Amino acid sequence: MKTALTIAGSDSSGGAGIQADIKTMTVHGVYAMSAITALTAQNTMGVQKVMEVTPEFLSQQLESVFTDIYPDAIKIGMVSSSALIEVIAEKLTFYDAKNIVVDPVMVATSGSKLINDKAIEYLKNKLFAKATLLTPNIPEAEILSGRTIKTSEDMIAAARIMSEEYGTAVLCKGGHALNEANDLFYYNHQYKWFIGERIENSNTHGTGCTLSSAITSYLAQGKDLENAIWLAKNYLSGALRAMLNLGKGSGPLKHTWNLEGGYEE
């Protein structure tokens, strides 16, 4: 069985973070493991409280996982402080980790900030160069590239800046654009659009986490990067199309849709 590790925050409401990642990896037939960076008390309406783990405890979780069940691929999500980022960067190097998807989570769908400013600099300087793929959404891509994104051309320019600066592939997600759900992939001085039909569903809590952990699952199974992105986007579209409607705010996706025989693309 292929194995994957998520290094991320726990979401008590189960729609994003560690819980979304484990559900997604599991329905892809991949053995999921976790190293938790923070506990969040959150629901579909917002993040009520965050409790970070200590760098020592994160370090121990990573050591416990890597020295026993080596992950074939790794997803990194919410990491809110520079000390935790340093620990992750050090362990990824020490254990020679491969197939690393970094989702630079900064703000939850509900608007709550999930990272501090110093940590953003550490992400850029210590973690991004180790990534196989970075998956910023549009607001994150604006912060990371220093460019305002209003058009498709702006998305290409921002992705180029990030890809060239960090020497990694970038998938700039277009879920925050108004009419489309097209994601822009940039690697090796070339770009490609991953076109998605926009689904009218206001329950989008955890779309970013789910997409990045689906990509990670496919990488663990040995798919190449572009194929992994196509397959993951198809999975995500099905999870939105299943129209689960839970909670009072922006609710979670139906992660199990692909086990139920419906919603074929």
Ligand SMILES: Nc1ncnc2c1ncn2[C@@H]1O[C@H](COP(=O)(O)OP(=O)(O)OP(=O)(O)O)[C@@H](O)[C@H]1O
């Ligand atoms: N309404 C939608 N219909 C179809 N696809 C969507 C929709 N909204 C988002 N997506 C897709 O979901 C994925 C995540 O994109 P998005 O830009 O929402 O990321 P994100 O902001 O990191 O997610 P999150 O809401 O978890 O923070 C992308 O592939 C995007 O195209």
Ligand SMILES: Cc1ncc(COP(=O)(O)O)c(N)n1
């Ligand atoms: C622990 C954790 N990690 C990531 C997100 C971002 O996901 P979203 O933007 O969909 O709320 C979140 N809300 N909580």
